[in-house]
Amino acid sequence: MHHHHGKPAIDLLSPVSESVTLRLDADAILDAQGMAAAPGSLLLRLQPREPASDRLFNNVRRAHITVLAAGSPAIVDAASSHLGTSNSERRIRVGGTLTPAFVNAHTHLDLTHIGPTPHDPRLGFSPFVKLVVFNRRQDEQGIADSVRRGVELSLAGGVVAIGDICGQTRTGPTAAAWRALANCPVLGVGFLEYFGIGKGEQAAIDVMTRVIADLDRNGSLSPTLPVRVGLQPHAPYSVSLRGYEFAVAQAARSKLPLATHLAETPEERRFIACGDGPKRTMLEDIGIWDDSELEFIGRGQSPVAHLGALLARRPMLAVHLNDLSDADIAALAASRATAAYCPRSSEYFGNHEHFGPHRYRDLLAAGVDVALGTDSVINLPSQAGTDAVGMSTLDEARRLFARDATDPRALLGMITTSGAAALHIDPARFTFTPGAPLAGLVGTETATQTANHAIELATSLMASHARPRLALLGV
Numbered sequence: 255m256h257h258h259h260g261k262p263a264i265d266l267l268s269p270v271s272e273s274v275t276l277r278l279d280a281d282a283i284l285d286a287q288g289m290a291a292a293p294g295s296l297l298l299r300l301q302p303r304e305p306a307s308d309r310l311f312n313n314v315r316r317a318h319i320t321v322l323a324a325g326s327p328a329i330v331d332a333a334s335s336h337l338g339t340s341n342s343e344r345r346i347r348v349g350g351t352l353t354p355a356f357v358n359a360h361t362h363l364d365l366t367h368i369g370p371t372p373h374d375p376r377l378g379f380s381p382f383v384k385l386v387v388f389n390r391r392q393d394e395q396g397i398a399d400s401v402r403r404g405v406e407l408s409l410a411g412g413v414v415a416i417g418d419i420c421g422q423t424r425t426g427p428t429a430a431a432w433r434a435l436a437n438c439p440v441l442g443v444g445f446l447e448y449f450g451i452g453k454g455e456q457a458a459i460d461v462m463t464r465v466i467a468d469l470d471r472n473g474s475l476s477p478t479l480p481v482r483v484g485l486q487p488h489a490p491y492s493v494s495l496r497g498y499e500f501a502v503a504q505a506a507r508s509k510l511p512l513a514t515h516l517a518e519t520p521e522e523r524r525f526i527a528c529g530d531g532p533k534r535t536m537l538e539d540i541g542i543w544d545d546s547e548l549e550f551i552g553r554g555q556s557p558v559a560h561l562g563a564l565l566a567r568r569p570m571l572a573v574h575l576n577d578l579s580d581a582d583i584a585a586l587a588a589s590r591a592t593a594a595y596c597p598r599s600s601e602y603f604g605n606h607e608h609f610g611p612h613r614y615r616d617l618l619a620a621g622v623d624v625a626l627g628t629d630s631v632i633n634l635p636s637q638a639g640t641d642a643v644g645m646s647t648l649d650e651a652r653r654l655f656a657r658d659a660t661d662p663r664a665l666l667g668m669i670t671t672s673g674a675a676a677l678h679i680d681p682a683r684f685t686f687t688p689g690a691p692l693a694g695l696v697g698t699e700t701a702t703q704t705a706n707h708a709i710e711l712a713t714s715l716m717a718s719h720a721r722p723r724l725a726l727l728g729v
Contacts, residue, residue, distance in 0.1 A: 269309055270302045270317040277334065277343040282351040282700065282711050283324060285685045286667035290708035295330035296352060296686065296695075297323040297339070300726075311439045311727065312409050319695070319728035324686035333688075348697055348725075351715055353666070354684040355414040355694025355724060357673025358647045360513070360573050360594040360627025362419045363404030364397050364431040365390065370636045375604025379519050380532060382603070385632070392423045398434035405438040407631065407639065411646025412722035414694035414729050415684075416442035417513065417571065417594065417627065417677050419486055422449055426461045429469060429483070436474075436481040439729050441693055443677050445486035445513045450497040452537060452544035458493075459500045466504060475508050480729060482678065484511035489518065490557045491525045491533040495550050498564045505568055511678050513571035513594070517557045520608045523577050526560045528552055558582035565589040571676050573627070576605040578613050587620040592676040595668075597653045599629035614654075618664070625673040626650040626665075647673070648698075648715075648722050655716035662712035683728075695726040 276298045283294030300317040303309050309316050323333030334340045368389045373382055391397045401418070408416060420431035432444030446465065450458025462485075469475055475483055485501045487493040498514070505512045517523070525533035529552025537543040550560070558565070558578065562585055565572070569590040578586075586593070595614045606612065614624050626647045628634060637643040651665040671681035674693075682690040699720035700711075 269306075270300045270315065271306070273299065273301045275299055275322070275339045275343045277330070277345040278348050278352065279327060279345065280348040280350065280352045280697070282714075283686060284351055284353050284666070284708065284711045284715065286663065286670045287685045287687070288708055289324055289686045290711050291324075291326045291329075292711055293327055294325065294352065295323075295327045296321065297330050297334055297337075297343070298692070308439070312406055314409060314724050314727045316439055316727045316729070319692040319726060321686050321688050321690055321692050323688055350697045350699040350720070351711060352725070353696050353698065353715065354670050354686065354692060355696050355727075356412045356647050356669045356722070357415040357625065357677065357679075357684065358408060358413045358628055358645065359417045359571065359625035359673045359676045360419070360596055360629060361404070361408075361416060361645065362421060362630035363401040363408075363416070363435065364418075364421050365400065365630040365632055366404035366407065367391065367396075367400040368630070368632050369639045370634050371632045373602060373633070375602070375607065378532065379521055379603065382632075390421060390423065392425070394430045397423075397428070397430040401431050401434035402438060404631070404645070405435070405440055406641070407644040408440070408646075409724050409727070410641050410644030412648060412694075412696040412698075412724050413644075413646060414440055414724070414727060415674060415677060415679055416440055418442060418444050419513070420444045420446050422447050422488075427458070427465055429465055429474075432481070432483055436479065438481075439727055441480050441677070441679050441683075441729050443482045443484040443511045443513075445484040445511070447486040447488050448497070449488050449492045451492055451494040452542045452547055454542040455494045455497055458497060462500065462504075466508070470508065475510065477509055477678075482511060484513060486513045489515040489522065490560055491522050494547060495560075495564070498561060502564050502568050511571065512568060513573060514561075515574055516561065516572045517577040517582065518574040519576070519603070519605070522557055526551060526557045527554050556582050558585055562589075565591055574600070575617070576600055576612060577609045578616075583613065583616055583620050583622070586617065587622050591622065592672075593617050593622050593624045594627045594676060595624055596627040596629040596633075597650050597657075598635075599627075599633040602633040615658075615660070623672050623675060624668055625676040626668045643721065646722060652716050661709075662716040663708050665716060666712050692728045694724060694728050696722045697725045698722045
C-alpha cells in the first residue's frame with residue numbers, strides 16, 4: 255500500500271490551445287454506472303474553450319472534454335488503435351483514483367461570507383435564522399462576491415454542478431445570486447427563493463411574477479443555459495399553498511426546475527399539524543399572520559401531506575426530509591419527487607435527536623432518487639471554509655459511509671448521476687460513458703490496489719481521507 259503525495263500529475267497540463275487527445279493512466283478509474291478498473295485508463299478529447307481567458311479558473315484547466323474510451327489499460331489500448339489516435343496522444347500517468355466530478359444538489363452560496371459557525375441544536379432553529387437574517391448581504395455586489403467564493407470552495411472540493419438557493423433579501427426576492435452563479439464555470443440551477451404567507455402572500459406572488467418576466471425578456475429562462483433559473487418557495491411554514499400553486503403553475507409554463515425545504519424541523523411539523531408554536535409566533539411578530547391560513551394549516555397533516563396535491567402535479571426537489579412517515583415516503587415516491595439530503599447539516603441541527611435516523615435508505619428502497627447536498631458553509635466544519643478542503647459532497651458521502659456503512663457505489667451515484675438528474679442536467683456528463691461530454695474530472699489519492707470490482711474501488715474512495723482534486727473542468 256503506498257500513497258502518492260502531492261498533486262496528481264495531470265495538474266502539469268499546458269493550456270489547451272488546439273484539440274488534443276489525452277490518455278490518462280491511473281491507479282484506478284470509477285464511475286457510478288459500473289465502470290471500474292484498477293489500473294484504469296481514460297482516453298479523452300480536449301477542445302479549447304473560447305476566449306482564451308476562459309481556459310483557467312482557480313488554477314484548474316478548462317476545456318470541452320469528450321470521453322473516447324474508458325476501462326482497463328488493455329481496453330483503452332484497443333480503442334486507441336481502433337480510433338487511430340495512438341500516435342498523437344499525450345500520455346500522462348496519474349496517481350490515485352479518477353472519478354467524474356461531483357454535484358452538490360443543495361447549498362446556499364450567498365451565505366459563504368458568513369463562514370462555518372458553531373450552533374447548539376438544543377436552542378432550536380431560531381438562533382440560526384437570526385444569524386442568517388442579520389448577516390445576509392443585501393447588495394448585488396456583496397451577494398456576487400459571496401457566491402463566487404462559494405464556487406471557489408465548491409471547485410476546491412471537486413464539485414462542478416450546484417443546486418444553489420438564491421436567498422431573498424430584505425427588499426424581497428432577487429436574481430442577484432443566480433446572475434453571479436451564471437458567470438462562474440459551473441453547471442446547475444439557481445433556485446430563486448421567496449417567502450409569502452398570510453398577509454404577505456399576494457405581494458410575494460406579484461414580485462416573483464415581475465422578477466420572472468424580467469428574466470424571460472432577457473432570455474434567462476432558457477433550458478439550455480449551463481446555470482438555469484429555478485423556483486424555490488422557501489418552506490411550508492413560510493409560503494402558503496397558493497404561493498406554492500404559483501410556483502407549480504409558473505414552473506410548468508416556463509419549464510423551470512422546482513425545489514423547496516420540506517419536513518425539516520420539529521417547529522415545522524408543529525406549525526403544519528397544529529397551527530401554533532414558534533413558526534406561528536414568528537409570523538405574528540412580523541405582522542403577516544392571517545387566520546385565513548387555518549383553512550389549510552392546523553389540520554393534523556404532515557408537511558409532506560400538506561403539499562401532497564402540489565407535489566403530485568410537478569416533480570420537485572424536496573430538501574432535507576428529516577421528518578418522514580411511511581405514508582410520506584409513499585407520497586414522495588408516487589409524485590416522482592427527488593430528495594436532497596444534507597447529512598452534516600442534519601447532524602448540525604440535531605435532527606436525528608428529534609426524528610431518529612434519517613430515512614434516506616427507505617426513500618431509495620421506495621424508488622425515490624436521493625442526491626446529496628452540503629447546505630451552506632455555516633453548518634460545515636471550519637476546514638470547509640478553506641481552499642485546502644472546500645465544500646464537497648464527497649465529504650457528505652464519506653460521512654454516511656462511516657456512520658451507516660451505506661453501499662459506497664450508491665453513495666457515488668448520490669453525488670454524481672443522481673445529483674445531476676435532480677438538477678435537470680444530463681447524468682451522462684457525470685459518467686465515463688464514451689461519447690458523453692464530461693463535466694469534470696477529479697483525482698483522489700486512495701490506497702492503491704488491483705481490483706476491478708466497483709465495490710472495492712468505491713470502498714477505497716469513501717474510506718480514504720485524501721482530498722479530491724479537480725484535475726480538469728469541462729464546464
